[in-house]
Amino acid sequence: MLRILVFLCVFFVGKQLLATHGASELRSPNGELAFSFELLSDGVPIYSISNQGRPVVLSSTLGLVGWERGFRLGDIHRVMCDTVWKPVYGERNQVRDHFQEMTITLLLGDSPTLKFQIQVRAYNEGIAFRYFFPEDPDGGMDINIVKELTEFTVPEGTKAWFTNIAQAEYRLLPLISWPGESERPLVLQLPDGSFACLTEAQMVNYARTKFALSPRKPNTISCSIYDKVDFYTPFATPWRVVMVADRPGQLLANNDLLLNLNPPSAINNTSWIQPGKIMREMTLSMKGSKELVDFAVQRNIQYIHFDAGWYGYEYVVGSDASEVNVDPRRNPKSDLELQEIIRYANDNGVGVFLYVNQRALYQQLDELLPLFQQWGVRGVKFGFVGVGSHKWTTWLHDAIKKCARYNLMVNVHDEYRPTGFSRTYPNLLTQEGVYGNEEMPTATDNTILPFTRFIAGAADYTICYYQQKNLKANVPSNRTIKTTSAHQMALSTIFYSPLQYMYWYDIPSDSHGEPELEYFDNIATVWEDSKVLDGEIGQYITIARRKGDDWFIGTITNNDARTLKIPLGFLMSGKKYEASIYDDDPASKTRTKVSIKRIKVDANTVLEAKLIPSGGQAIWIRPLN
Numbered sequence: 001m002l003r004i005l006v007f008l009c010v011f012f013v014g015k016q017l018l019a020t021h022g023a024s025e026l027r028s029p030n031g032e033l034a035f036s037f038e039l040l041s042d043g044v045p046i047y048s049i050s051n052q053g054r055p056v057v058l059s060s061t062l063g064l065v066g067w068e069r070g071f072r073l074g075d076i077h078r079v080m081c082d083t084v085w086k087p088v089y090g091e092r093n094q095v096r097d098h099f100q101e102m103t104i105t106l107l108l109g110d111s112p113t114l115k116f117q118i119q120v121r122a123y124n125e126g127i128a129f130r131y132f133f134p135e136d137p138d139g140g141m142d143i144n145i146v147k148e149l150t151e152f153t154v155p156e157g158t159k160a161w162f163t164n165i166a167q168a169e170y171r172l173l174p175l176i177s178w179p180g181e182s183e184r185p186l187v188l189q190l191p192d193g194s195f196a197c198l199t200e201a202q203m204v205n206y207a208r209t210k211f212a213l214s215p216r217k218p219n220t221i222s223c224s225i226y227d228k229v230d231f232y233t234p235f236a237t238p239w240r241v242v243m244v245a246d247r248p249g250q251l252l253a254n255n256d257l258l259l260n261l262n263p264p265s266a267i268n269n270t271s272w273i274q275p276g277k278i279m280r281e282m283t284l285s286m287k288g289s290k291e292l293v294d295f296a297v298q299r300n301i302q303y304i305h306f307d308a309g310w311y312g313y314e315y316v317v318g319s320d321a322s323e324v325n326v327d328p329r330r331n332p333k334s335d336l337e338l339q340e341i342i343r344y345a346n347d348n349g350v351g352v353f354l355y356v357n358q359r360a361l362y363q364q365l366d367e368l369l370p371l372f373q374q375w376g377v378r379g380v381k382f383g384f385v386g387v388g389s390h391k392w393t394t395w396l397h398d399a400i401k402k403c404a405r406y407n408l409m410v411n412v413h414d415e416y417r418p419t420g421f422s423r424t425y426p427n428l429l430t431q432e433g434v435y436g437n438e439e440m441p442t443a444t445d446n447t448i449l450p451f452t453r454f455i456a457g458a459a460d461y462t463i464c465y466y467q468q469k470n471l472k473a474n475v476p477s478n479r480t481i482k483t484t485s486a487h488q489m490a491l492s493t494i495f496y497s498p499l500q501y502m503y504w505y506d507i508p509s510d511s512h513g514e515p516e517l518e519y520f521d522n523i524a525t526v527w528e529d530s531k532v533l534d535g536e537i538g539q540y541i542t543i544a545r546r547k548g549d550d551w552f553i554g555t556i557t558n559n560d561a562r563t564l565k566i567p568l569g570f571l572m573s574g575k576k577y578e579a580s581i582y583d584d585d586p587a588s589k590t591r592t593k594v595s596i597k598r599i600k601v602d603a604n605t606v607l608e609a610k611l612i613p614s615g616g617q618a619i620w621i622r623p624l625n
Contacts, residue, residue, distance in 0.1 A: 024076060026102040028122040033244060035120050035127050037104060043071040045106065045118065049127050051244045056196055058153040060220070064131060064237075065147040067108065067116050074105035074115065087259070088270045088426040089498050089526035091545070097260040099123045103132075113138070119236075121261070125254035126243035128201065128261055135234040145229040148209070150240055152198060153220040157191035160221075161452050161537065166387075166415040166433035169441070170448045172538070181210035181224050184417060185455045187251065187537070197243040197251050197455055201261035203419040204397045205231065206238050208388045226388035238419065248451045249532035249541070255455045262420035272407040273426050274378075275498035275526045276302025278353060282507050284309055284331040289341045295508035296350045300521045303499070304345060305353040305381060310338065314357035314383065321360040321368055342376045351378035353411065353499075358385045365399055369406040379409035379429070379499075387415045397421060400428050411460055411499050418457035429499040434459035437467075437504055443483045443614035444538055444558035450494055451537040458497045462504035464488055465520075471591060472510060479505075483556075485592040486584040487616030489516065492523055493554030494543045500525040516582050516594040519618050523552055531570055540611070542566055551577075553619040557611040564609045568621075571603040575623055579607070582618040600624070 023038040036048045038059075045068075049057040061068070079101040086094050099121040108114035117132040133143055154175070162173045164180040172189070185199035198221065200209050207226040214220035223240070239261045245251045267273070279301050281292050292304050309330035312319035319325070326334040342352045354377055356368065361382060372380065380403060386392030396416065403410050404427045417433035434453050435441050453459055464481045465488055466472055481488065492500060502520055503511070511517070524547040533553075535541030540562060542555040551571070555564060571577060578598055585595035601607070601621065609617045 024102070024104070026078075026100055026120050026122045028124045028127075029080075029082075029098050029100060030124045032124070033122055033127060035102075035122055035129070037102075037118070037120070039071060039073060039106070042069055044069045045071060047129075049242055049244075051194065054192055054194070055155055056190065056194075056244055057242060058155065060151040060153045061149050062118060062129075063149045064145050065149065066144075067131075068149050070109050071106040071116065074107050076105070077103040079103075085264065087423065088265060088273055089275050090256075090259075091496055091527050091530040092256070093528040095256045095259060099260075123257055123260070125245075125257045126197070126241055128239040128241045128257070130237045130239045132236045133233045141233045143229070143231050143233060143235045145225070145237070148223040148225050148237070150223040151214060151217070151220050152222075152242070153217060154188060154196070155191050156219050158219065159189045161187040161189075161448065163435070163452075166417050167435055167439065169435055169445055170452055175213060175219050175221070178213050181212045183210060185452060186211050186221070187248070187452050187455070193246075195245045195248050195251060197241070197245075199241045199243070199258070199419075199456060201239040201241055201258045201420045202236075202263075203238040203393065204421055205390075205394055207390045207393060209238070227390060229390045243455070248537050249535045251455050252450055253530075253532045255457065258418075258420040258455075258457065259423040262423045264423065265426055266401075266424050267404050267426065270426060273409060273429075274302070274351075275429055276351075277500050277502050277520075277523075277525060278303035278305050279503050279506075280305045280307050280501065282307075282505075284326050284336050285333065286335050286337060286341065288507065289336065290344060291508050293341070293345045293348055293350050295511070296345075297348050299511075299517065301350070301502060303351045303353055303378065305355065305501075306338070307355045307381075308357065308383060310336065310354065311356075311360070314355075315359065317359055317363065319357075319360060321356045321364055322371055339375055346376050352376070353379040353381055353409075355381040355383055357383040361399065362395070365402060369402055369408060372408060373406040377408065379411065381411040381413060383413050385412055385414065385416055397425075400425050403427055409499070413460070417453075420457065422457065430458040430460045430497045432460045434461055436461035437464045437481065438462060440479065440482055442559060443487060443556065446483065446487070446491065446556055447535075447540055447558045448538050450532075450535065450541050450543070454496060459495060460497055460499065460501060461491065461495045462501045463492050463495075464504045465506060465592075466503070466510040467505040482614060484584045484612065484615045485516075485594050486582055486618060487556050487614060489519055489582055489594070489618040490554035490556050490616035492520060493545055493552045493618065494541060494556060496530075498526050512591065514590050514592050514594070516590070516592065516596055519552075519580070519582055519620055522550070522620060533566060534564065540564060542609075544570060549623045551619075551621040553621070554616065555609045555611065555618075556616040557614070559614055561613045561615070562611055564611065566607040566609055566619075568601055568605045568607065569603055571601070571621070573603045575602065577601050577621050577623050579605075580620045580622075581607070582620075583610075584612050584615040584617075586612075
């Protein structure tokens with residue numbers, strides 16, 4: 001249940017100096033970020049953003065096609081808010097929402113009723129703005145948006161971490177000759193050494209936006225919406241967000257900003273929403289399923305997941321997800337008694353998620369959800385969902401809302417990326433939209449993701465462990481993870497996902513009970529506090545997360561070896577702890593080549609992580625009695 005701890009909002013209403021001087025400014029609570037607005041002589045709205053007086057976004061256009069010029073000022077409303085709220089779950093157990101807000105009302109032409117509002121919020125972490133069409137008291141108005149004209153002109157020499165699709169590699173590119181449009185979030189390295197991030201929030205009733213280079217203005221990034229949006233007033237576009245930081249890790253540490261730009265939870269009783277670890281059932285057989293339930297109990301895994309094939313071939317429209325009909329390519333015996341396995345799992349304290357392709361969801365959603373609830377299913381993994389268009393965006397979010405009515409949690413695959421909707425509907429535990437282990441990324445790829453994709457929120461990366469040639473027979477070379485065992489262990493801490501898939505590609509018999517598995521056994525998936533201790537994009541990262549009194553630390557390097565210092569100043573002063581350190585060790589007697597060292601530590605300790613190429617280190621810190 002959402003609980004407000006502190007609430008303070010002060011409203012200021014009035015027509016500002018914009019009417020006579022042509023400009024108005026909004027500053028962040030700490031005064032460092034400034035959003036400047038101006039209405040040009042031809043009624044064109046423009047803006048700029050600065051950080052401590054240094055330019056982040058230079059003079060850039062605002063507006064939509066049909067709503068781009070001929071404006072005159074109505075008035076400006078100002079609000080200051082400072083609240084603290086408790087999420088149902090998250091990377092920390094409380095979130096501060098502190099901003100200054102300015103709503104600029106513009107009138108189109110001579111009409112007193114054609115109102116176009118620009119709502120701006122200035123946070124210490126960044127600037128957000130969106131367009132709003134208020135409802136006319138005399139009747140609503142249809143809204144047709146065919147193109148957004150929002151632009152971001154940035155300082156010359158800026159570079160961008162570019163990927164054109166949600167499940168592809170990132171590249172650092174100059175703002176010239178991009179090979180297509182960029183996904184969100186788009187992280188920028190500014191020439192003064194600081195960082196910015198362009199993204200969107202509350203993209204629920206709209207079309208997905210990507211970023212494109214302007215063909216008419218250098219050093220300028222424009223918004224490119226997937227297709228037109230038709231709706232009626234009152235109507236708000238998604239928030240356009242410009243996060244700003246001196247170091248790249250601050251962008252990740254401040255990603256609660258996107259949650260703050262979404263409404264509070266719409267679910268009153270959230271007790272059934274229970275994050276946890278999950279493992280995929282690979283065999284779709286009775287024997288394999290029962291073995292997986294037993295393994296989940298042994299290894300403290302809260303859920304198992306039946307993937308594609310349990311109701312037939314997923315790409316055939318005729319496959320009926322209300323019946324169990326195993327695809328013979330997955331299990332020719334077709335001996336899966338799904339409801340019996342669900343009962344067995346639930347009796348042993350293990351929940352069940354079912355995969356359903358969007359083809360079946362689109363045809364059968366209203367039939368499936370009450371049926372799955374009746375079966376005792378805890379959640380649904382949406383497969384190959386349509387993304388981008390206004391139609392599929394609204395369908396997807398409405399489907400998540402429907403799942404909440406039946407106490408079903410949700411994991412969305414494949415290209416979908418979050419914009420903060422899990423605050424409003426926290427049954428959306430996670431989503432893919434990431435260049436994860438299904439793509440067999442390099443260690444360098446993994447050191448880019450925390451500073452880019454994970455700014456948007458949780459990602460279902462699928463942690464692997466035994467998918468290595470020396471651990472399994474007949475593993476194709478192109479389907480082998482390219483990182484070490486300790487690297488994968490560290491990822492379970494670094495990569496946030498309230499529903500964290502473990503042992504992807506593995507079955508219980510692949511495990512020999514290696515002693516380091518205690519780290520996976522004890523790690524949580526949601527946290528009371530999280531700290532980005534150090535990191536550089538594409539080089540390395542160290543993140544520490546707390547659950548109760550225990551801390552878990554993950555450190556990874558790229559394809560290069562390096563030695564890093566990890567100060568433990570975040571521990572409680574005066575208290576003693578034991579640190580279990582899990583390192584890559586070629587001399588280890590375990591087949592996974594991971595060694596464990598246990599030492600006493602306190603807040604004054606500085607640990608050293610000696611990382612081999614593509615390696616990592618995991619640390620579990622517990623207080624001593």
